[in-house]
Amino acid sequence: MHNEEQQNLQGTSQMPPQQHYGGHDMFDAHEAMSTLVGAMEQGVLYEQHIQDQELKAMCQKHRAFCTQLYNTIVDTLKTGQDPAVPTQSYKMDQNNDVMYGMQPSQPKTPAQSVTELNDQSISGFMLGSMKTAASAFTMTSLEMTNPIMRRIMADSVPNMVEMAYEVFLYQNKNQYYQVPQLQQQHMQAFQNSYAPAQGTMPH
Numbered sequence: 001m002h003n004e005e006q007q008n009l010q011g012t013s014q015m016p017p018q019q020h021y022g023g024h025d026m027f028d029a030h031e032a033m034s035t036l037v038g039a040m041e042q043g044v045l046y047e048q049h050i051q052d053q054e055l056k057a058m059c060q061k062h063r064a065f066c067t068q069l070y071n072t073i074v075d076t077l078k079t080g081q082d083p084a085v086p087t088q089s090y091k092m093d094q095n096n097d098v099m100y101g102m103q104p105s106q107p108k109t110p111a112q113s114v115t116e117l118n119d120q121s122i123s124g125f126m127l128g129s130m131k132t133a134a135s136a137f138t139m140t141s142l143e144m145t146n147p148i149m150r151r152i153m154a155d156s157v158p159n160m161v162e163m164a165y166e167v168f169l170y171q172n173k174n175q176y177y178q179v180p181q182l183q184q185q186h187m188q189a190f191q192n193s194y195a196p197a198q199g200t201m202p203h
Helices: 001-009 023-047 055-081 119-141 147-173 185-192
Strands: none
Touching: 023 055, 023 119, 023 147, 055 119, 055 147, 119 147
């Protein structure tokens, strides 16, 4: 029995690259890919209902970027090796200006039909799907045994963060996502609630 167990233990050097995955990797990669595919397919669904051309262009840009990422992942998932097209870097079009403060607005109620969905709703869906994908890719990258797939997953997280943040900035600019601030004395109390740690890093 002990000899059989020993024979079942094998390192990556003893198997072909496409088998350099554990079972856990397959489950997590499948979950991460499902969130990515979901975001892409939702983009197809939303596009026909978007009114603002800026939001429509953003949706199309996100979908094109995610399509390339999807193909990169599929390449490595099948081969276990470096993909033909490496992970790209997403560059958002929005600037980083955030508007603070609250303006009065109509209370929101859930839409009862597709015709009630508007750019505020759709941009919220886009933000939600990117946040879900960023979480799934982060969790997947933490314990992936294949180093190439792990790097693709980890390198993709900042891109999803950028896409999600771009949607947030768009929403904020259009007052869909308002950002209240604390009173100055309360903000300062939080800012001053931590002090630098003593000691230095070991050499």
